Amino acid sequence: SSSIRLAVIPGDGIGTEVVAEGLKVLHAAGVKTETVEYDLGARRYHASGETLPDGVLEELRGFDAILLGAVGDPSVPPGVLERDLLLRLRFELDHYVNLRPVKLFPGVETPLGGVRPEDIDMIVVREGTEGLYAGAGGVLRRGTPQEIATQESLNTAFGVERVVRYAFDKAQARPRRKLTLVHKTNVLTFAGDLWARTVDRVSVEYPEVTTDYCHVDAASMFFVNQPQRFDVIVTDNLFGDILTDIGAAVAGGIGLAASGNVNPSRTTPSMFEPVHGSAPDIAGQGKADPTATILSVAMLLDHVGLAAAAARVEQAVADDLAGRQVAGSDRLTREIGDDIAARVAG
Amino acid sequence: SSSIRLAVIPGDGIGTEVVAEGLKVLHAAGVKTETVEYDLGARRYHASGETLPDGVLEELRGFDAILLGAVGDPSVPPGVLERDLLLRLRFELDHYVNLRPVKLFPGVETPLGGVRPEDIDMIVVREGTEGLYAGAGGVLRRGTPQEIATQESLNTAFGVERVVRYAFDKAQARPRRKLTLVHKTNVLTFAGDLWARTVDRVSVEYPEVTTDYCHVDAASMFFVNQPQRFDVIVTDNLFGDILTDIGAAVAGGIGLAASGNVNPSRTTPSMFEPVHGSAPDIAGQGKADPTATILSVAMLLDHVGLAAAAARVEQAVADDLAGRQVAGSDRLTREIGDDIAARVAG
Numbered sequence: 131s132s133s134i135r136l137a138v139i140p141g142d143g144i145g146t147e148v149v150a151e152g153l154k155v156l157h158a159a160g161v162k163t164e165t166v167e168y169d170l171g172a173r174r175y176h177a178s179g180e181t182l183p184d185g186v187l188e189e190l191r192g193f194d195a196i197l198l199g200a201v202g203d204p205s206v207p208p209g210v211l212e213r214d215l216l217l218r219l220r221f222e223l224d225h226y227v228n229l230r231p232v233k234l235f236p237g238v239e240t241p242l243g244g245v246r247p248e249d250i251d252m253i254v255v256r257e258g259t260e261g262l263y264a265g266a267g268g269v270l271r272r273g274t275p276q277e278i279a280t281q282e283s284l285n286t287a288f289g290v291e292r293v294v295r296y297a298f299d300k301a302q303a304r305p306r307r308k309l310t311l312v313h314k315t316n317v318l319t320f321a322g323d324l325w326a327r328t329v330d331r332v333s334v335e336y337p338e339v340t341t342d343y344c345h346v347d348a349a350s351m352f353f354v355n356q357p358q359r360f361d362v363i364v365t366d367n368l369f370g371d372i373l374t375d376i377g378a379a380v381a382g383g384i385g386l387a388a389s390g391n392v393n394p395s396r397t398t399p400s401m402f403e404p405v406h407g408s409a410p411d412i413a414g415q416g417k418a419d420p421t422a423t424i425l426s427v428a429m430l431l432d433h434v435g436l437a438a439a440a441a442r443v444e445q446a447v448a449d450d451l452a453g454r455q456v457a458g459s460d461r462l463t464r465e466i467g468d469d470i471a472a473r474v475a476g
Numbered sequence: 477s478s479s480i481r482l483a484v485i486p487g488d489g490i491g492t493e494v495v496a497e498g499l500k501v502l503h504a505a506g507v508k509t510e511t512v513e514y515d516l517g518a519r520r521y522h523a524s525g526e527t528l529p530d531g532v533l534e535e536l537r538g539f540d541a542i543l544l545g546a547v548g549d550p551s552v553p554p555g556v557l558e559r560d561l562l563l564r565l566r567f568e569l570d571h572y573v574n575l576r577p578v579k580l581f582p583g584v585e586t587p588l589g590g591v592r593p594e595d596i597d598m599i600v601v602r603e604g605t606e607g608l609y610a611g612a613g614g615v616l617r618r619g620t621p622q623e624i625a626t627q628e629s630l631n632t633a634f635g636v637e638r639v640v641r642y643a644f645d646k647a648q649a650r651p652r653r654k655l656t657l658v659h660k661t662n663v664l665t666f667a668g669d670l671w672a673r674t675v676d677r678v679s680v681e682y683p684e685v686t687t688d689y690c691h692v693d694a695a696s697m698f699f700v701n702q703p704q705r706f707d708v709i710v711t712d713n714l715f716g717d718i719l720t721d722i723g724a725a726v727a728g729g730i731g732l733a734a735s736g737n738v739n740p741s742r743t744t745p746s747m748f749e750p751v752h753g754s755a756p757d758i759a760g761q762g763k764a765d766p767t768a769t770i771l772s773v774a775m776l777l778d779h780v781g782l783a784a785a786a787a788r789v790e791q792a793v794a795d796d797l798a799g800r801q802v803a804g805s806d807r808l809t810r811e812i813g814d815d816i817a818a819r820v821a822g
């Protein structure tokens with residue numbers, strides 16, 4: 131078995147801390163890797179003004195996968211690293227699937243009273259390369275009483291169909307075989323119509339998958355009071371961003387939420403990252419929870435075809451989480467990584 | 477004291493049932509009203525193809541306020557009544573403030589474990605006449621693999637500033653004096669910049685109000701796991717739509733969520749409505765909860781200057797809610813209305 135070539139972007143703040151634990155667990159799983167670390171984020175931006183040099187982007191294309199910690203720091207003007215680094219990677223590498231499981235592991239505390247783990251077990255398939263994230267829009271007469279600012283959501287049949295097909299495949303492979311489109315078709319009539327028609331059309335090819343539809347406002351409510359409604363969700367870039375943060379909240383917090391920015395065609399490396407940010411307030415204290423990154427590593431392994439290793443990492447996380455009420459919540463980042471790595475190795 | 481001229485649009489489904497109770501409570505409060513009922517919604521649409529005839533719109537302008545139940549029915553093509561009736565009223569009557577309290581009343585069950593009523597007590601000031609609700613956008617090559625569909629968010633300095641000012645006034649009048657802007661400035665850079673600059677600029681005039689900023693994804697999470705962060709929120713039309721449904725969920729459900737579509741200049745009548753829809757699944761059974769409508773009536777009374785009557789209705793609702801664990805949850809729509817009306821009258 132050949133080794134996987136992995137680009138690692140630790141990034142800023144707790145990003146470096148959690149990535150170290152992700153790699154520790156990866157190695158404990160006995161997966162042969164060649165890793166190359168890339169210094170991208172606030173430090174590099176301040177040192178050289180660079181966010182994502184073209185040469186680095188070209189190098190990144192040569193890897194099997196990318197593991198990213200988190201980028202962003204209050205010292206950098208808001209949005210710069212998000213757009214010129216994180217979103218640029220998603221767009222340049224055509225990560226049209228932003229895959230975000232929302233799953234309540236046994237033993238994990240949730241702010242919801244009275245839900246059981248089996249009530250929260252879904253996958254949000256968020257479109258990753260279109261919509262309001264395209265950056266289209268403009269401003270006229272900035273700073274005057276006559277200012278107008280626009281933002282445009284761009285949606286193509288090409289872009290919508292490929293992510294919808296991916297979501298149907300996911301739904302088909304799960305026991306419940308249910309796919310819910312989340313949009314706001316009653317207000318976003320042009321985009322909503324394209325999404326709804328696409329789901330209708332593709333559904334014919336998946337007779338075993340039950341499809342339904344939910345407005346984004348209602349879906350946001352149901353994440354809180356009826357999460358068991360959902361199995362696989364397909365939605366646009368912005369709605370997916372919002373829903374998966376609600377999902378993180380109900381499934382025990384942003385410290386556990388993993389994600390993959392996936393190009394299913396495998397013509398470019400997919401990128402795996404925790405949903406949380408660089409958390410400057412707790413950076414450097416060694417107390418960030420690395421679990422979201424470790425679960426992202428499991429998704430990465432699955433993506434590169436190492437399903438057994440992926441399952442072992444996920445099981446080790448599940449076991450660690452199940453014991454947390456006993457282990458207490460005061461373990462350091464490093465200790466959580468050690469404990470999960472030991473379970474994976476043993 | 478002169479009487480208030482009230483236009484009533486019961487609408488569809490449970491809309492008619494809950495509006496009847498709202499009016500019952502209004503009368504119990506001893507408020508002199510002249511009401512005129514308008515038949516708008518699915519029934520009229522099927523009968524005549526009309527959604528909101530221009531003549532009706534002109535008549536509505538003459539009232540002091542409008543009470544609306546809910547519009548919408550599966551028999552009407554999706555979006556028609558929403559856009560041509562509900563949203564048209566909001567836009568034509570320039571309801572630029574969509575006011576949505578999110579408040580956990582004592583005694584009310586919430587899906588959140590371990591929150592106390594004092595943890596959830598905020599007001600969302602949602603912009604009501606701009607953003608993605610403007611209906612701007614288009615489609616090319618519909619139904620072909622080359623289709624593109626766009627939606628445009630339109631934001632003006634005029635529109636943003638007036639709602640931001642309103643929100644600062646609200647915050648100034650509350651004990652905590654805190655205002656949070658919710659947006660997605662790191663992605664929606666043009667619109668986000670206008671919103672953020674406007675809040676900054678206006679904040680200078682409100683030195684006693686603390687302002688902060690939260691991305692919509694994080695805010696959606698905090699509604700679930702740290703609702704006590706928020707006092708007054710100001711946000712755009714779509715984000716407000718989503719946030720207030722999460723708010724309804726955490727504050728005990730959509731059956732309790734009230735709203736006002738307000739034109740603070742009072743040059744047009746403001747419109748008060750429960751956040752819930754027409755709920756065709758339970759319509760006609762007399763079991764819908766009229767509380768959201770009754771709380772909307774309290775907001776209406778407050779808006780037309782009858783603050784004491786408003787407070788009495790809100791207190792009656794609070795008392796009724798506090799007793800629900802005893803009273804049980806099997807009261808009919810009519811019975812809940814009777815009980816609250818009796819408290820208001822007594």
Ligand SMILES: CC(C)[C@H](C(=O)O)[C@@H](O)C(=O)O
Pocket residue numbers: 212213216217371405662663693
């Ligand atoms: C940092 C930001 C641009 C990003 C997004 O909006 O996609 C983040 O919220 C996420 O969900 O990965």
Ligand SMILES: CC(C)[C@H](C(=O)O)[C@@H](O)C(=O)O
Pocket residue numbers: 316317347558559562563717751
């Ligand atoms: C019915 C729909 C158009 C409406 C909206 O999106 O504003 C509703 O969800 C609301 O919140 O009042």
